[in-house]
Amino acid sequence: MVDRAPRVRASELTGRAWLNTGGQSLSWSDLRGKIVILDFWSFCCINCLHVLDELRPLEEEFSDILVTVGVHSPKFEHEADPDALAAAVDRYDIAHPVLDDPELKTWQDYTARAWPTLVVVDPEGYIVAHLSGEGHVQGLVSLVRELAEEHEAKGTLHRGSGPYVPRPKAEGILSFPGKIIAVPETLRADGAEGPTYLVTDTGRHRIVELDSGLERVLRVWGGTSKGYVDGPAESARFNEPQGLAVLPDHLRERLDYDVVVADTVNHRLRGIRLADGAVSTLAGNGVQRLLDAEGARTGDPNVIDPDADPRTVSLSSPWDLVWSETAEAFVVAMAGTHQLFSFDPASGAVQVFAGTGAEGLQDGVADEAWFAQSSGLAQASDGTLWVADSETSALRRVTFQGDAVSVETAVGQGLFDFGFRDGGSEDARLQHCLGVAVLPDGSIALADTYNGAVRRWDPASGELTTLARDLAEPSDVLVEDRGPEAEPLLLVVETNAHQVVRLPIPREAQRVDEGASQTQRPPSLLAGGTLEIVSRFSAPTGQKLDDRWGDPTQLKVSSTPPDFILDGEGAAQGLTRTLKLNPEVTDAVLHVTARAAACDGEPGGEIPDHAACHLYQQDWGIPVKVTGEETDERSMVLDLRGVN
CATH class of the missing domain: 3.40.30.10 (Glutaredoxin)
Structure with a gap:
């Protein structure tokens, strides 16, 4: 009962x-x-x-x-x-x-x-x-x-x-398409006239090759039902695939595939050999990546054995990928863990490339940076990686200096700030951007998805402008090179219109200011002084807390701005924490991560050998406002798993 x-x-x-x-x-x-x-x-x-x-x-x-x-x-x-x-x-x-x-x-x-x-x-x-x-x-x-x-x-x-x-x-020829890439000339479908494009037909769980008119399907990999099957094109199955990338020429000569697919809901990277349509699994075991119990205790979930078979490594919703000449590997937007991973097709090694796994916007060296559901990637000619960081409505860049890898923000303020405003870094706003491409002049085109727009960021001037608007959730952008005699065009994946459209790249961009916004979610009102954080956790029936190595629970607390918390930040065991708040900061966001490890077994009894163990984890980003009113909150209860 x-x-x-x-x-x-x-x-x-x-x-x-x-x-x-x-x-x-x-x-x-x-x-x-x-x-x-x-x-x-x-x-x-x-x-x-x-x-x-x-x-x-x-x-x-x-x-x-x-x-x-x-x-x-x-x-x-x-x-x-x-x-x-x-x-x-x-x-x-x-x-x-x-x-x-x-x-x-x-x-x-x-x-x-x-x-x-x-x-x-x-x-x-x-x-x-x-x-x-x-x-x-x-x-x-x-x-x-x-x-x-x-x-x-x-x-x-x-x-x-x-x-x-x-x-x-x-729906149309496509169903909620996600991403697009150009097919190299030598790999196009037989009889194709002009350039062709691979598109993830995400709503139908397949990859298609479109002709130059973007209206005729030339080849198909996968079926219209979701699943996970390797093999010939017609029997292979995907589950909401998103990102695509072509293997570099020197590797295609050695390996038995040409294209890498981010098979998002299958939590895998898949390979396609275009000559005969064969589909294979390159990385991912199909189990969504979560911290294991040891990771919960040590707080270090980011170490992956470089010698492990890549098909035994857990991934989490890979959303896009791009070949990085500097890293000599594919960099993968691992949306589910708010990180960038790398995948070396030559060795098969899968590694965490950047990001701690915390959700938010924090710049710095790669292993200390925070991302938030990164969903689009592009490489510039100088090796810089541009990242569409969707949940922070941000454009980020990853730069290389020797062995040092750093993350910087071009546009974006945080998890709860967005809008439709052109201008410099401090004032400009995006709204849940999903795609990014490098334009011929070195500026950056962004699929500003929830604004229904394509935006342009100019690194030289530090200005964001608008190239096009009134689109139906654009999710990706691709520059179409039409040769030296013609101006390039922009291909835009218009997800909710079920199509890919061509747009000119205007010489004079629009200037838009429809304001900056914040989430409608009301802030939690705090009395100030101190705040007690309590995360409730009750193990499910048939499980008990895994206390074989001490307290199996942990709270990690930080804030934006960082000086909001004077005492009590950081990671420590236990699910209760008292914070001392800065009286000079009234508006902030609390970042709280709660973890608890439980294993199969009855309360009061021993955990059996080889028992299955489970990690429960939740990240909260909570907007707060200090009012000074005694009637407002001095404690905050966050249910990790609360049973009445």
């Missing part, structure tokens, strides 16, 4: 509209008798997308007693657009009801503090669990079974179909 504290009734579900219900609004009376998981998500958030995939087998196994309700509480302004949300529901094949919560009313009613947050409600309408982050499915299976047994016995469990009603989809 589920042990509960005093029972709390679930608040009503309020928002602008419902999707996937056939136009019907849902209330708790409509859901009575079902076990309900409220999934608070935003479609920009990679961790939220992971949870969507984690929940699918759970929804299938318990389809007659369990209803998932997605509560879409947006971070970015664009995510509050109902058409953009509808497109995201289609793109990610969401097969459960979704509440559009643009003003974060339901988010606040359930005191959510992070994307994603899961709230479990029993068949009588009472909250039984709060879970933050991803990786909770095993515990959810146990909890659902316990609730089903309890409420079957009470007669309060109602079996039968749920309220989900599928939506019709409108």
